[in-house]
Amino acid sequence: MESTQGEESSLTTVYHASCWVDSVKTLLYDALRTNASTQVVVVGAGIAGLSTAYCLSKAGYDVIVLEDKNVGSGETGRTTAHLTNALDDRYFEIENLFGEETARLVADSHTTAIKFIEDTVTEENIACDFKRVNGYLFLHPTDKIKTLEDELAATRRAGIDTSLTRDTPCFPKYGGPCLRFTGQAQFHPLKYIEGLAKAITRFGGKIFTSTHVTRIVKEGVEANGFFVKADHVVVATNTPINDMVTMHTKQFAYRTYVIAARIPKDVLPHSLWWDTGDQQSPWQTKPYHYIRTQPFDNDYDLLICGGEDHKTGQAAKENIPEEDRYTILEYWARERFPFIHSIAYRWSGQVMEPLDFLGFIGKNPNDENIYIVTGDSGNGMTHGTIAGMLISDLIKGKHNRWQKIYDPARVNLRKTGDYLKEVGSMAAQYLDYLLPGDITSIQDLRPNDGAIVRSGVKKLAVYKDVQGRIHAFSATCPHLGCNVRWNKDEQSFDCPCHGSRFSAMGKVINGPALEDLKPVEVPLAELLK
Structure with a gap:
């Protein structure tokens, strides 16, 4: 049974609500109160879990979704909802590590994910502000034009429509040359996954919220003191909760910060912007800024601007407390967009950064019927959608052209140096006992x-x-x-x-x-x- 309530739900942030959370009613279903049996149990009701459940329930599978809090209460409600095949990591880096064919498959997967969302919005009649837009990658002050030139060549080899322009649109003072990506998109993430949830239940699937999973085994899942027996288990919880060590040595958690500022209506075109990242950052990920607009009310749009990332729990490494990062972000945004009226929202999210640029989607290492999706590296909306298509194919026994590149069991020895730096940073935290x-x-x-x-x-x-x-x-x-x-x-x-x-x-x-x-x-x- 579905319900919409606000005060009873707790989110994965405990202090700040995003503009998405604030603009929809909380979507809750009944909590799990009995043992159950199903073909597929999905843990997590964000975009990855619900995309997987949608694909499978639509294909006639019996599906149960278990969510600790409410639908979209995890990182899907914390995103800035860029739908893009322009990745956080550069295509020329992916080429260098994996080769041109893998880069083409990566581009294909994210391009297909955008199209999947677009088609689903139409088919399920989901009012979620979906809109095709251009994206613009511009230089961080610490970076050089060669980055854009190398990325232009690599994206074209990967089959992405890009062009190098002299100026960055809408950045009159700080823009400079940029790489334009056509065919990108944006949407309201919580309205979209609400549409997925309603379709899942219409197809016969079941969703349980306020249901805390405490054990995952090959036979199924234990939650709220009850057991859900299943042929297949999908763990779609941002970072896997079924694995103690293996996957947590392949990726690392980062906090990222967002402000949503009121700007005059239609003063900016709906577009996506990203810079190439701080090349002098102490973090391996080279944090960058990312921007988009979103309709707000009759007088204002929202300028949604994110960045100022750091490893989770390690803000002190830069001597910048978490709460001060919004101020830095606001200063950065006001320098470039002087028409900002006021800050309407601020929030932070958690991003899992894989060591070798690509996420992990597929069978959990050493398991035959447990599947995971993690390591979205800031491209969570398309990555979660890819997971829906890929994992549903694996469960159906159908070959998927992306399954090898996203295989969670892969090992890439060419990233050993970066691995040692990240693991060293992690190991150093245990000295805190002293x-x-x-x-x-x-x-x-x-x-x-x-x-x-x-x-x-x-x-x-x-x-x-x-x-x-x-x-x-x-x-x-x-x-x-x-x-x-x-x-x-x-x-x-x-x-x-x-x-x-x-x-x-x-x-x-x-x-x-x-x-x-x-x-x-x-x-x-x-x-x-």
Whole structure:
């Protein structure tokens, strides 16, 4: 049974709502309250999970979708919803690593995903502001024109319609030359997946929300204390929650930040813009800025601008707290768009960055009937749609031309240097056990704030609520034992090793952890020392 409620749902962010979340009613279904049996169980009701469930239920398969919170409450509700075959990573880099044929298949997969969304919007009559637009890749100040020239040649070899232009449209002061991508698109992500959800149930599929999965095995899934027996299990949870180690050594979690600013109606054409990334960044991903517009009300459009990324839980590496990154982003945007009126929204999201540029879609390594989708590298909307097509083909026993390039079991030894740097960054976080806490006494903590404090040889994640009550938890992430860090912006405790996140009250809100932080009973007098 479907319902739409707002206050009862908790999101994977606990503090900021995106413009997408704020513009639709929360879509909830009944929670799982009994054992069940099905052909396919899908864990996660974001674009990847619902695209997979849509393709399979449409083909006549019995499908059950399980969602921890509400439909779209994960990263699909945190995206900026660019639909593009212009990837976060350069095609010439993909060519160098995998060859021209793989680059062509990658381009084909994302181009096909945009067309799939367009066709589905028409077929299911989904009002989600879908619109074909141009995209423009322009130079970051630290980058050189050779990047655009190399990408022009590589994208053309990959079959993408691109051209090099002298100026970047709508960037009169800071633009310069750019690479134009035709045939891109944008949409409202939550309106789209609501349409998918309604189609799934019309085809006979079942969706359960407020249903927390605690165990995934080849026989099925345990959730809310019940078991769903299934022939096939699909884990579509941004980062896999069925795997403790393997996949988490192939990708790394990053936080990315977004502002949505009011701008005069129709002052900018609907387009997508991206810069080539900060070549001097301490992060392997070379964070970049990304921009688009979205209709808002009778007087304003929204200018949606994102960037200022850092590894989850490691903002301190640049000495820029999470909450200050919106200010930097706003300054960057106002320099380039002086007609910004005011900031309407701000939020952050979590991006899984694969080591070798390509996402992971297919059978989980060493499993025959468990499938995963992860490593979207900032192209989550098309990547999740590719997953729907690819995983449904695998379950049907049908060959898919993309299955080899996205195989989760692949190993790429040519990225060993980058791998060692990322793993070194992760391993260094375990040294946190030897360091002092954020504060020496709980007396230093203000209401509605959190911190990591030392209690003897252990560290505690401590939160003081608005009434001044103290809530203490073990700071050890239940995934692989790294100490979490306080994220003041999102009012959450974040793991700097693999990206698990927990609310101020210790509740898990992002995998790969499946369990909450362990509550700790500590005498108040000890915390006040």
